[in-house]
Amino acid sequence: MSEIAPSTTDAPILRSENLRKSFGPIEVLKGIDLDVKRGDRIAIIGGSGSGKSTLLRCLNFMELPTGGKVFLEGERIGTVRTARDGSQSVTYSERELMSVRRRVGMVFQQFNLFPHMSSIENVMEGLVTVMRRPKSEARARAAHELERVGLSDKLDVYPGRLSGGQQQRVAIARALAMDPEVLLFDEPTSSLDPELVGEVLRTILTLAEDGRTMLLVTHELGFAYRFATHVIYLYDGVVHETGTGEQIFRNPQKEKTRAFIARSSEFSL
Amino acid sequence: MQQYEWDFGAVLAYWPMLLHGLWGTVAISALAILFGIVGGGLVAAMRMSRHVALRTIGTAYIEFYRNTPGIVHFFWVYYALPVITNVKLGPLEAAVVALATQSSAFYAEVLRGGIQSIVRGQWEGATALGMSRADALRRIIVPQAARRMVAPFVERSFEIVKTSSLASTLAYGELLYQGMQIASITYRPLETYSLLALIYFALLYVLSSLAKILEDRLQEA
Numbered sequence: 001m002s003e004i005a006p007s008t009t010d011a012p013i014l015r016s017e018n019l020r021k022s023f024g025p026i027e028v029l030k031g032i033d034l035d036v037k038r039g040d041r042i043a044i045i046g047g048s049g050s051g052k053s054t055l056l057r058c059l060n061f062m063e064l065p066t067g068g069k070v071f072l073e074g075e076r077i078g079t080v081r082t083a084r085d086g087s088q089s090v091t092y093s094e095r096e097l098m099s100v101r102r103r104v105g106m107v108f109q110q111f112n113l114f115p116h117m118s119s120i121e122n123v124m125e126g127l128v129t130v131m132r133r134p135k136s137e138a139r140a141r142a143a144h145e146l147e148r149v150g151l152s153d154k155l156d157v158y159p160g161r162l163s164g165g166q167q168q169r170v171a172i173a174r175a176l177a178m179d180p181e182v183l184l185f186d187e188p189t190s191s192l193d194p195e196l197v198g199e200v201l202r203t204i205l206t207l208a209e210d211g212r213t214m215l216l217v218t219h220e221l222g223f224a225y226r227f228a229t230h231v232i233y234l235y236d237g238v239v240h241e242t243g244t245g246e247q248i249f250r251n252p253q254k255e256k257t258r259a260f261i262a263r264s265s266e267f268s269l
Numbered sequence: 270m271q272q273y274e275w276d277f278g279a280v281l282a283y284w285p286m287l288l289h290g291l292w293g294t295v296a297i298s299a300l301a302i303l304f305g306i307v308g309g310g311l312v313a314a315m316r317m318s319r320h321v322a323l324r325t326i327g328t329a330y331i332e333f334y335r336n337t338p339g340i341v342h343f344f345w346v347y348y349a350l351p352v353i354t355n356v357k358l359g360p361l362e363a364a365v366v367a368l369a370t371q372s373s374a375f376y377a378e379v380l381r382g383g384i385q386s387i388v389r390g391q392w393e394g395a396t397a398l399g400m401s402r403a404d405a406l407r408r409i410i411v412p413q414a415a416r417r418m419v420a421p422f423v424e425r426s427f428e429i430v431k432t433s434s435l436a437s438t439l440a441y442g443e444l445l446y447q448g449m450q451i452a453s454i455t456y457r458p459l460e461t462y463s464l465l466a467l468i469y470f471a472l473l474y475v476l477s478s479l480a481k482i483l484e485d486r487l488q489e490a
Contacts, residue, residue, distance in 0.1 A: 062393055094401060102399030112394030116412050126398035129408055171394075178398060 020067030030237035043224035046234035052217045060104040105180030109187040111171045113159040120155040123174045145173040165196030185216040221264040280460045290447030297433040301368035309376025334374035342367040360441035379421045383414035423480040
C-alpha cells in the first residue's frame with residue numbers, strides 16, 4: 001500500500017532545471033523548470049507541438065535531453081564531462097537510465113503492450129525480468145494489479161483480444177506493478193474511442209486517491225481540472241503559465257492561456 | 270524425328286552414387302546453414318551496432334556478397350585463398366566456407382529485417398519498465414520478430430541448398446557432380462538430369478513441408 005504523503009512535503013522527488021531538447025535544428029523544449037513533490041498530480045496541457053509529450057519523455061529519458069538538468073530524489077541524472085576546451089557534455093549510462101525508468105514509470109498513448117504475452121504476463125514481465133522476482137510472487141502481484149484496474153477476468157487474455165480501454169488499463173497495471181515513485185501518463189486516452197475514455201480516466205482517478213505522484217499530458221481539460229493539484233500550460237517549448245487547476249482553468253492570467261482554455265468546450269462558458 | 274527410348278534403369282543402376290551425392294548436398298547445405306546462422310547473427314549485430322566502424326564493416330560485408338556471384342566465392346576460396354594464406358582447403362571445406370560466408374550476409378539481412386519490423390513502441394514499452402537493451406531484445410523483440418523471420422529464413426536456406434550444386438565445379442561429390450559422372454558413363458543425360466531435378470525437388474519439398482509445420486506452430490504460440 002502506498003503511503004499518502006501530503007503534497008506540501010519538503011524536497012522535490014523529481015526536478016528539472018532549464019531542461020532543453022532539440023530534434024536537429026528544431027528546439028522543442030526551451031528551458032523547462034519543474035518541481036514535482038511527493039503526492040503531486042501535475043497536468044501538462046498545451047497545443048500540439050507545444051512540447052508537452054517531449055517534456056514527459058525527457059523525464060524518464062525515452063528522449064535524452066540536449067541541455068539542462070534532471071534530478072531524481074536530489075540526485076543529478078547523467079555524468080558531466082568537461083572537454084579540454086572547457087565545454088561540458090552529459091553522458092548517460094544504460095545502467096543509470098534503467099534505474100531511473102524503473103523508478104519513473106510510463107503509460108503510453110499507444111499502450112505498447114507486448115502482443116505475444118497475455119495480460120498477466122505483460123504485468124509480470126517487469127517484475128520477473130527487471131526486478132528478478134520469482135514467478136509465483138510476480139504472478140500474485142500482477143493479478144492484484146489487474147484486479148485494481150478492474151480486469152481480474154482478463155488475466156489470460158492476449159492484448160489483441162482486448163478493447164483499447166482494457167489494453168490501456170493493462171498498461172497502467174504493468175506500470176503500477178513496478179511500484180514507481182512517479183508515474184507518467186503520455187496522452188493515455190488520445191488513441192481511444194470516445195466511449196472508452198471514461199474507464200481509463202476513472203482508473204487514473206483511483207490512483208489519485210492513493211496519493212500517487214503523477215504527471216499527465218492530456219487534451220482532456222475537464223479531466224485535467226478534476227485530476228490535477230497543479231497545472232502547467234506549455235506554449236512553444238516554455239512554461240507559459242502554471243498554477244492550481246482553479247487558477248489555470250477558472251482564472252488564467254495570461255492571454256494565450258485564456259485563449260487555449262476558451263477553445264475547450266468544457267471551459268468555454 | 271526418331272522416338273526417344275527412355276531408360277531410367279540404366280541410370281538408377283548407379284543409385285549408390287546418387288545416394289552419395291545426396292549425402293554430399295545435405296552435408297554442405299547443413300554445415301553452411303549452421304555456420305551461416307552464426308555468422309549472420311554477428312553480421313546483423315555489426316550492421317545494427319551503435320558504432321559507426323562496426324556498422325560500416327557489416328554493411329560492406331553484405332554489399333560485397335549481394336553484388337558478386339556465388340561461383341566466384343567458390344573459386345576464390347578454393348583456388349585463390351591458398352595463394353595468400355598457405356591454407357589449402359579440400360573441396361568440401363572450401364564449399365562450406367564459400368557458402369557459409371555468403372549466406373551469413375543473407376541471413377544477417379533476414380535478422381535485421383525481422384528485428385527492425387518490430388515497431389519502436391515495443392522497445393519503449395520494454396525500456397520504460399527498466400529493461401536493458403539486451404533484455405528487451407531477448408524477451409520482447411526477438412520472440413515477435415522470429416515469427417516474421419521464418420518465411421524469409423526458409424527462402425534463404427533453400428537458396429543455399431540449390432547453390433550447393435556449385436560445389437560440383439570443385440569436383441566435390443555432391444548431387445550434381447555425381448549426376449554429371451553418371452551421365453558421362455551411361456550417355457543418358459536426359460534421364461540423369463531429369464532424375465536429378467526430381468531428387469532436388471523432393472528434398473526441398475520435404476524441407477518446405479517441415480518449415481510450414483514450424484511456421485504454424487510459431488503462429489499459434
